[in-house]
Amino acid sequence: MKRLLLCSAVALGLATAGPAAAQTNLERLGQFRTTGVTEFEVIEQGGQNAEAIRRILERIDLPQGFKIDLYAVVPDARHIAVGPQGVVTFVGTRKTDVWAVTDRNKDRVADEVKRFAPSLDLMIPNGPCFSRDGFLFIAEQNRVLMYPAAEFFYESPDVVAVPIVPQGELIPVEEESFNHTARVCRIGPDDKLYISLGQPFNVSPPEKMELYDRTGIGGIIRMNRDGTDREVFSYGVRNSVGMDFNPNNGELWFTDNQVDGMGDLIPPGELNRQTEMGQHFGFPWYGGGGTRTNEYKGTEPPADLVFPVVEMDAHAADLGMTFYTGRQFPAMYRGGVFVAQHGSWNRTDPIGARVMFTAVNDDGSVGETKVFADGWLDEETGEYLGRPVDVAQLQDGSILVSDDLVGAIYRISYER
Template sequence: MIRIQPICALSLAAVLAGGAGSVAAQTLDPNIERLQEFKTTGTDLEIETVTQSEERAANIRRILEEINLPPGFEIDLYAIVPDARHMAVGNNVGVVYVGTRKTRVYAVTDRDKDRVADEVKVFAPSVEMQVPNGVCFSRDGFLYVAEHNRVLVFPAAEFFYESPDVAIGVVADQLVPEEEESFNHGARTCDIGPDNKLYITLGQPYNVPPKEKLELYDELGIGGIIRMNRDGSEREVYARGVRNSVGQDFNPANGELWFTDNQVDGMGDNIPPGEINRATGPGQHFGFPWYGGGDVRTNEYKDSEPPADVVFPEVETVAHAADLGMTFYTGRQFPEKYRGGIFNAQHGSWNRTEPIGARVMFTSVNEDGSAGDHEVFADGWLDEETGEYLGRPVDVVQFLDGSILVSDDLTGAVYRIAYTGVEE
């Protein structure tokens, strides 16, 4: 039996108190040791920034002229952010932390509060990161970064981000065994649940995994969602049977976890469907790899008995549209129709003869907690005549003022969608 125990470099309290844990030396990055002792690393104080080129901004805004929105809504460029993936909004200042599938997290600041960012700079440049795709904030101001195979925590991120050196902790030094690391389906996402635990999606590396991998993956939560205490202790598998989730959020009305899931490729243009799932508690199985999406059986497991009590998706989305980041809308800016519902980004298809996706979807949620209508909210990033993607939305988050932000890793940008009530 193989077990992975999360490695806690230091407790969250120790981070703030200036204490360093005994595991710090196990990290490959010597700067983390120094930062845990509140020592400087010698990193250049002039942090690298991303030029907000007027020419490039104008070109992106020309693309946004093609975006279709419901009446009364408008979209604008919020910031130019290279490789923009998942986002987390700071609780107070409203700094937007943007992850990437490369080596950087960016801190995006609107200093004059005109709802267009003034500054985009590298966050924590003294720390080496690998695929820091997943970023999430706790209500008490801790920023978590879920890398490909590690989870970092940055206490008081909105305070320390102005410096290259930041307060830091290592929550988990290994999410999967090194021999299971893969470039495929390795972008993690994270969220803090109503139970104050950290939830992390762990996509499995195959289109459909071989049977000899199932026992190991089942044990470790690869192809599932794991949760742990915020200091990394008491890791457990929360949900199984998930092919590759790259988006999750909790329903504020009842605390249930919802997540998107990207389904099996190579089965045809119109099957299997993508998924938005609803976990009503721990220990549920969502069907993969016996089901490739919805109730469509995979060829590889069609003669094998699925687990009992499989939970089928709350919403079946269009095949291969690649549903990624999602958020429950809790703001007051948007009309009543959207309050309590889900916005999610469709990245767009690659495994389809006619492309689809590259849009933001909206799903209403009924009083009983089930999904209601599922519809297009914003589209136009796909040129349907040529099949060219003009943008590829990745994530949707709610900003402090009740608008929503949408990241796009093709254009390298973050957009802001606001409700003005003024119809064009």
């Protein structure tokens, strides 16, 4: 459970602060000035809640030699950014918090989970990502903040923060929505910042097409790390909540969640491979894979569409993904892709709530896709006992899996 450590005066100030106060704090932090916040919200790591989560993990099926453990209790845990120094891991949420997770004694279990940058008001800070030289970026609903030394400053309530995309400028304010606004980001091999911008509709209407193509909504944008030279990199993407770059050749790969309401078995979810800038991945003409949408069935799709390299099970909700570059797992996993499936919400027979693995060959082609970890869905009752969101790799070659239903981070390791 949560343990609130904010003193009453500070808590009252944060509770009543509006946008102007939040902007004042952001400006103060940019000038290396204190904000007056002195304490953190800290999450208890033991007790009955942790024990209940560990009992759930006894149900999880993994290939022989692998095991899964509770790494940290993290409320609403979504996307994961592991610090390049191995000091702290940052976990985003679809609410207002980012959590700093620290394993101080390196026993591969978190010792401390506390709120990151408590003096700032954040809105859907789902997507944290790191540059190789240690700059943390967090993509919010309609803003991107850069934290130049997060692994150093996270121990203090006051953290240097720079708005590289100011509030209201990631997408037009009139396009803000409660739907499909969980952003993800990555720093590419070109040292540019890539951000996914899900469009808010099940199937976007024609009158939105020009605006969305121009701003990158329903696609993936990229920009310099200081926010300049923004451009649309990917088109025809319904709602991508996971991306990574193939370490062998630098190509962008991403998952995409496809159209609802077409039936239990269509359209498929997608794992996509992008080989050059400006490619179009089919939405809204295609609802997923080769399945045409009813709304655009009578219109001609753009030429040279790129179809997914893997068609996943329909409505399994493929979210976060990562290429495996570690040495701990057997050789067959190296260079392949782990994908977290959140699980279906509108399917007669639920599916998903698992981690998938796709083998990737040296030339970028794919091998077999198979279930790697499952058991979070009780197939007899249809009850979700967890809902995986993201996959990230620790420096020792084990992987972390986030779960926003239970509110936890799991660690999967391999014993030779």
